Amino acid sequence: MGKANNLKIRNVLITIVVIYIVLLIGPIAGFDIPNIYAQVAANPLQLVQFLIIGLANGAILSIIALGYTMVYGIIELVNFAHGDVYMIGVFTSLTVLSLTGTLDAKDPGRIILGLIFALVISIAVGAGLNAFIERVAYRRLRNSSRLAALISAIGVSFILENIGLIWAGQTWLVPLFGTTGGASQKSFPDLLGKIMAGYGLNVNLLANTGIKLTFNIKDALVLVLAAVMMTGLRLFVQNTKTGKAMRAVAQNRDASKMLGIDIDNVISTTFAIGGGLAGAAGLMAGLYNNTAWWFMGFRVGLESFTAAVLGGIGNITGGMLGGFLIGLLASFSDGYLNARWTHAWVFVILVLVLLFRPSGLLGEHVGEKA
């Protein structure tokens, strides 16, 4: 008993010391409480605005985080290349939009059709790419050490980033890329604004309500699409035969095999679903943030991996929750701390979660499961 008490006191002391250190050196990284308080007091409505931005960004992160969490749940692999599949999704949709002439179209109906087509294509490309990656780079490593599979995943991530870099330089394919070469950020045209203008509507859905907030059509679209996809995925995993097989394989691969489940097939399907979600997230992020960049997958990938870990990796609901939380955190950090430090703060969260609650918010305690 005494030992447990000592441990408790030690933990409390450590927590106090950590909090003090954060208060001491936090201001270097923008964590300056008096300053934040002053900002919130000056404009409380801004808080709601950051909340909206955070939720929309979080919706995109959630969708990507689902890919991480599903793959980790089934084969315990951190699919490091997943963020880059999302980046490929952005470029696929941009290319499809350019090739179908949607970027230059004036008619809103035409743009909507083009967007739906681009969504379908980027989902298909993302799904096919992710399943292909699994087949080529991970399948034969399934029985070797986790380190080997992770290293292979990093290699795939580098390959995809390089493909993105080359892709962004192909001006003959997409004239919009311009002559600045593949390394520069490309703009993703604001097609939603164009549609609204075509119908004579205001981009800001709250423009005529008297509320001094912006809730753009793109915020609404991202949230609606994310909700549809998450509900669909949940229904799929809970109710369909394939979904049940996926859960069975995640629980016990050997036993599922004995019951006649085609393991390879189930794992491929999981990768394909994750990749399809990442491809869809690519189009959504392109429409939302209006940029395309070959390196964007790295950062977003790490943020959504953090989201998956925060929610409890392997847990689908947890992945969604984590995505929204990280989106909110990033948005508040951008707004009140300093955008330069947001990336670092997300990592601080990741490290803290891994250290103090490795099972995440919703994950069951897996302990030191090998």
Add this chain to the structure above:
Amino acid sequence: MNEKMKRGIIIALVAGFVTLLFGGWAVSVAGAIAGMGLGFFLGGKNTEKTIAAAIKAALGPIAVSAGLILVISLLDDLVVATAIGKTPNDPLTMIEVNLVAIISFFAFACLLTATSTLSEKKQRNAQIILLIFVIISFPFVDNFTGLRWTPQIIFALIFTILALGLNIVVGFAGLLDLGYAAFFAIGAYTTGILSSPQHGIFLNFWLVIWIAAAVAGTFGLILGAPTLPLRGDYLAIVTLGFGEIVPVLFKNLIKVTIQEPFTCWIIPAITKLFGASSSLACITFIKDVDLTAGEKGINPIGRPWLPFIGEFQSDNPIPWYFLIIAIILMSVFIIRRLRDSRLGRAWMAVREDELAASQMGIDPVRTKLLAFAMGAMFSGFAGAFYGAYIRAIFPSVFDFSVSIIVLCMVILGGLGNINGVIVGGLVIMSADRLFLPALKDFLAGLLKNTILPALAGNPTLKAAVEQNANPILYRFLLFGLTLVIMMAVRPQGLIPSAQRKAELVGDENEPTEPLTATEG
């Protein structure tokens, strides 16, 4: 075709490739190195009793590869040089360089083949003497032939030190560290802050290099202490996070203010809440200090100084070359001793089976922490040298790709094997720093003089070809492919260490249980 002939042809083709890319005297240098490589392979397997018999047995492959090199070299001078728009060698130089190439090829190949008649120990000594000769003569030969490879080789050697350090963490202790560039950055920035006029501190390089190593090692401890209980893949991601945060820090530490929170705002806020005013003085440690100069970086950084040589200059790479060679020799010596020490054996024990190791009385946390600190220390050396050599450091130099390039070297060479890691480092970095730029120039010349005129009728295709025929654009692809292919085909690396090989090659009898050696 037998094995020896095959090796000879492969080596000759590589040498021929180098000749095509660089032209001029490259054929002589490539010929000499190829001769050594071939002699090393042929000599190793030879069992002949007399020198004459040994050479006679190896003469076939040697002659064939020498002929191949000569043919490629002549092809380069007579056909390729015109195609890529380079002025071909004049006939006299052509004869000269090819003669030197063939003679040195034959001499080194035969010499090394002949060593196979000696006893094993003597053969090894002979090979080491030859290696020392090559290392010492390299910068002078390079200077004489005007190839200017030495600055790039110095880069390769800096990264080789990094790879040696990472090998302690990944290869010996089995901890995947994806943020190794952070320690490199810490070493370089320590050097920058302590020996740059920007901060008014100007310490001697010979002191700073030790301070940099110590600071990097300390940060290894600070990072390792909380994270080492984590499982293998989580540890990898956390180290990656650390590697991402450090450049962000260096980028943004431009107006650093540290104030004691209680006296500065907590107590005043509370007293204000009760309507009183606080009389506490705010304790400020530092205010608005520019530590790293942000994106502009630290510039210039102090350089080493030695008697007789004076201050090292950037236009003369030879002192730098020998300095980095000295650092590498020291590192290899220390790492070899570490590997065979009690600590080194503890690293491997913890890597193989942590539970069993702790039952044998090894403290796993302490052992892993020391691996982190030691690995970080060597990248501190590399960082200090890098800072002094480049004279200017920027946060963007130390990004994630550096960590992965170093990981690539360790994996290509062979996890846990010191010689393998050195070979891996040299191969990857010379591919990145020497061959890709040379290939770029080669292709650019070829395009400009041969291909693009032929495509003049099709402007779209011409623009597309021009845009994409730049090998430097594909370097990430190269590293990525290296990792994926090595993991799929040869996870133990080109020159594996025996223990690591057994561990990394998948075990068919255990289909579902992943090998857990790297997991905490």
